[in-house]
Amino acid sequence: MVGRGGRTIGLVLALGFAWAVLAQDAPAPAGSAAAKQAMPAADQAAAPAATEVAEIPLAGAAAAGVHEASAPNAWGGERQGNEATLSDRVVGYRIDAELDAAKHAVTGSEQMTWRNRSDRPVRSVYLHLYLNAFKNEGSTFFTERHVLTAHGHSRGAATLKKGQWGYIDLKRVQQGGAALKWSFVQPDGGPKTDQTVVRVDLAQPVGAGETLTLDIDFLSQLPRVVERTGWWGDFNLVAQWFPKIAVLELPGERGATQVRWNAHEFHFNSEFYADFGSYDVRLTVPSDYTVGAVGEQQAAPTQANGKSTYHFVQGDVHDFAWVAAKGYQTLDGSFTGPGVPKVAVRVIYPPEYKASAQPVLKATTDSLEYFSRTLGAYPYRTVTAVVPPYNGAEAGGMEYPTFFTAEGYSKIDPNTSDQWEIDFVTIHEFGHGYFYGLLASNEFEEPMLDEGLNEYWDQRMLRERNQRILVPSSFAARLGVRPSMDVFVQERLGAGLKSPYDPLSENAWNRFSSSSYGTVYSRTATAMHDLEERLGKPVMEKAFREYYKRWHFRHPSAADLRAALVDVSGDAKTVNEIFDQYVYGTAFIDDRIASIDNDEVVPQAGVFDKDGKRSEVEAEVLEKQLDKQREDWQKAHKDAKSWEGPFPWRGTVTVVRDGAPAPQLLRVTFADGSHEDVHWNDNRRWARFVFDKPSKVVSAELDPEQKILLDADKLNDSRTTKTNAMASRRWTADMAALLQAFYSLLGTL
Known part of the structure; x- marks a missing residue:
């Protein structure tokens, strides 16, 4: 199901509530x-x-995320592809x-x-x-x-x-x-x-x-x-x-x-x-109603007494749903791909939402290509998308095998997030056909395996298409600017990263609050994004293909996902860290730049021993010598920069870890424009990094490539030695855009 909260601009609103009291019984x-x-x-x-x-x-009632991997012969063992049926019916x-x-x-x-x-x-x-x-x-x-x-x-x-x-x-x-x-x-x-x-x-x-x-x-x-x-x-x-x-x-x-x-x-x-099983269903409806359902329609409907009887058959699925609507129209397409049977694609829609039909059809066929290529070939011969009517939108954004519901728009405004949203909802609901449908996860007990993993894979598809989220802003529009947001940055905004109350692997109902359930979508997607950054994109893709290969037409657990990731990556430490901290735990990351200090590296006062002789350098005398040295240097270098001088600089950057450890990259930039990268990958709660350079440290930034989106507060990841109005203007504009988006969202609820 699509993230709750109705139409959004990409902020997945959290829903759920504290069912713990009832669950105690x-x-x-x-x-x-x-x-x-x-x-x-x-x-x-x-x-x-x-x-x-x-x-x-x-x-x-306490059944939730599983810690121990399933037995090799679970659900009849891995499907080899040469069985009489796709699933063990x-x-x-x-x-x-x-x-x-x-x-x-x-x-x-x-x-x-x-x-x-x-x-x-x-x-x-x-x-x-x-x-x-x-x-x-x-x-x-x-x-x-x-x-x-x-x-x-x-x-x-x-x-x-x-x-x-x-x-x-x-x-x-x-x-x-x-x-x-x-x-x-x-x-x-x-x-x-x-x-x-x-x-x-x-x-x-x-x-x-x-x-x-x-x-x-x-x-x-x-x-x-x-x-x-x-x-x-x-x-x-x-x-x-x-x-x-x-x-x-x-x-x-x-x-x-x-x-x-x-x-x-x-x-x-x-x-x-x-x-999994087989469905053989006959549906009798008024003859002037349009019908769509899970599976393949068998021949034309039979008609008698103003009624039509449709016959649908589908094997190797685990549910059946259908639609019957008067005055609805259809738009048909098809898809073929390597290892995929020819798929008949149909969109059923009300006349008032005709503008949605073609975008839903295209997003569906695009999804068939992406999911077949990145996970495994789509095995069925049909997929049907239904656009609910106005006042029936709560039936939208829902998934069943070979059948899902999308969202309706009377028009699609290119200056808003309309196109992104109709694509996202369509891709998301189609994607459930894999994570809910073919992998058949237990959505009661482990919703992250469906909603969360599907959200992650959907956003990967949108990222591959370079499809960013347009953020409405009248201020920016007057300047001719169309602010947009990366899809995974959007996910972290709704992920509740600062104070997660429940593990991602918790069941669907035993949650502290509605927001905690909502993070099943966004926090899982963010955690998988960060795991991909640590393991590498090719490794992550190979691991998910292996997960799908092992477990399609079966019923995996969170532990089975972890096993596939470990087996393919060979990096048990990294995978287990993510699972222990975020899937099975409630850790959070918040690393920050605490301070930047710059000091000239100059001769020091005091008593010194050299070559068996002892001498004393007086502080007052030394200071006069240093002042003279600086004055002479300035006369000789009239065009020097403010940070240049006769002495080098020692810059000290102090970092603090307020949450769980994460492998960080610290980028330190110097006044001469150069920078140096340092890796901070240990369990220290704080650390100091010292740089002896010809010029001062002017800024320091953790995670400059924005790979660690689980960090609860990205605003404290960087610090400069002097104020920069560009930063405040940027954040003011971004906050204005987000506030406008929020108020627009409230108007749609």
């Missing part, structure tokens, strides 16, 4: 009285007693669904098949009912949102009125000929009124290696667009809309030490996690 055991609280009476009566807790436990869905356009409701019939990969029988399974996040204010989503919006703006802040709530009703769950009962659970200790996770008790256990088949009838009522999914007018984005089975993890997979279910509530900040 132990999750209600499946089948307990607390878990059954929100169940219909009939379901409560049929639910197992508390003593019949399923043998297979749930991942806990664990689950399959056959769904028939019909949209009631007037009610924005979908009736569905689903047959789900699921393979038990474990070595033991499974007696209960867990299903996600994500739409129940929008059922009432007692859901985990709304409980968390209430805390967040009390402390500032956020996405997903729409107020739902009568008839605008959303939910999933399970009508029937059947195994063979047996009707099954279910109970709602809250694995993360959320409010007992949350119904986004349901446990289904099976009539017959599923043995090791065996396959379960469930037949499910359901009704999905779409909410008015709050976030990610829903309707506005005749637009329906149907996402997280069907009962979806949770992931059964085995020992050695993402830090699991025993067989466990990974099922989390639908949190305000978190996204999703699911098994």
Whole structure:
């Protein structure tokens, strides 16, 4: 998902909130009285007693970034490319669904098949009912949102009125000929009124290696667009809309030490996690609606009674979403590249945002080229981008396999950040197709592996295109200047570098504040930027290609990313330093120039021994001699510079380290225009560097090439011996531009 905060000029606004209090509560055991609280009476009566807790436990509320690398055979081992299917398909869905356009409701019939990969029988399974996040204010989503919006703006802040709530009703769950009962659970200790996770008790256990088949009838009522999914007018984005089975993890997979279910509530900040499988979906909608979906459309839609039925099929993905909208238009393109099947690219957009269609199409095809070249060949035959309508923008900036939503503009002003922003959002959402889609990271527990790494790779693409962010400034415009900002400089501005409360590897909901969650995007991108500067661009690219090669169509952890970086770079010290300090820790960097001192190197007063003789130099006599020497030199060098004289200079530069150590380059410039570079790469809290030169030190700067963007305060990285009005004018102009951008942003929220 794109960085929260609506339209931006590149400042990724942080969202999230402190869920720590709720997370402290132990999750209600499946089948307990607390878990059954929100169940219909009939379901409560049929639910197992508390003593019949399923043998297979749930991942806990504290599950977060993994420290130990996964086993080599995790998820069936690395895909070699010669297997019958791209992924190890664990689950399959056959769904028939019909949209009631007037009610924005979908009736569905689903047959789900699921393979038990474990070595033991499974007696209960867990299903996600994500739409129940929008059922009432007692859901985990709304409980968390209430805390967040009390402390500032956020996405997903729409107020739902009568008839605008959303939910999933399970009508029937059947195994063979047996009707099954279910109970709602809250694995993360959320409010007992949350119904986004349901446990289904099976009539017959599923043995090791065996396959379960469930037949499910359901009704999905779409909410008015709050976030990610829903309707506005005749637009329906149907996402997280069907009962979806949770992931059964085995020992050695993402830090699991025993067989466990990974099922989390639908949190305000978190996204999703699911098994790879196949989808065979038929969608019936009014015939005057435009339809787009995950996967490939099979033949032309069939029509009857004013309705059209579309058939979509896609293997080796882990989710399915679709759009049905009246009066929408399409723009088609295609892409081919080395190792990539011919990809049909489609943009679906409302007439009022026609200006967005071509830019979204181009940014999508450009992304296909970049990601295929730098990570791995795109393996699917379709990609569909949807531009939501005005008042439906909260459905924008969201990703699903082969399918994403972008942003809409009625016109693109070349004098603003419009072009950069529409490109960034498109590239970002397409990029999720790799980090969320093909790598299938657990977005609940390790959001940095998706949002953060994707943000980093997106900005690399924009950097390669030399696409900077235009900063609006009426003052600069009057001077004929168009101020711009480097994409990674923009990232550090929103990264919360000075006082990070949570490790990047923390899960999505257990965060100190909304800002802390937001730094998952920007602080990860900044940390990866700095790691690239230390390892070198070619090494970093090779390491990420290896990470993708090992883990696509599997489910990596943060520890698996670290292992790939170490293996390729051969530099465990540097990689571990970044991970220990920023991924698993909350360190910050703040190195600064404390002072610059210049002294003439002149003869000294006192008693001296030379050649067995002792002599004394009197201070008063010496001072007169030095004055005479200076006077004579000035007479002989009438055109000399102010810093020139008969004696050399000793310059002393003192640097101070207020945070974690980082390998710094210190550049010292002298009055004669020369400079000297010194490396400061140790753990000292402060250091002094002395330079004996013919001229004075006039300035000193840490990180002159701007490689260490994790430094929390770049303003104290440099110092001069005399004031320079150019610096103050520059920072005044920059601050004015940023303030104008900020006020413009507030107007769009």
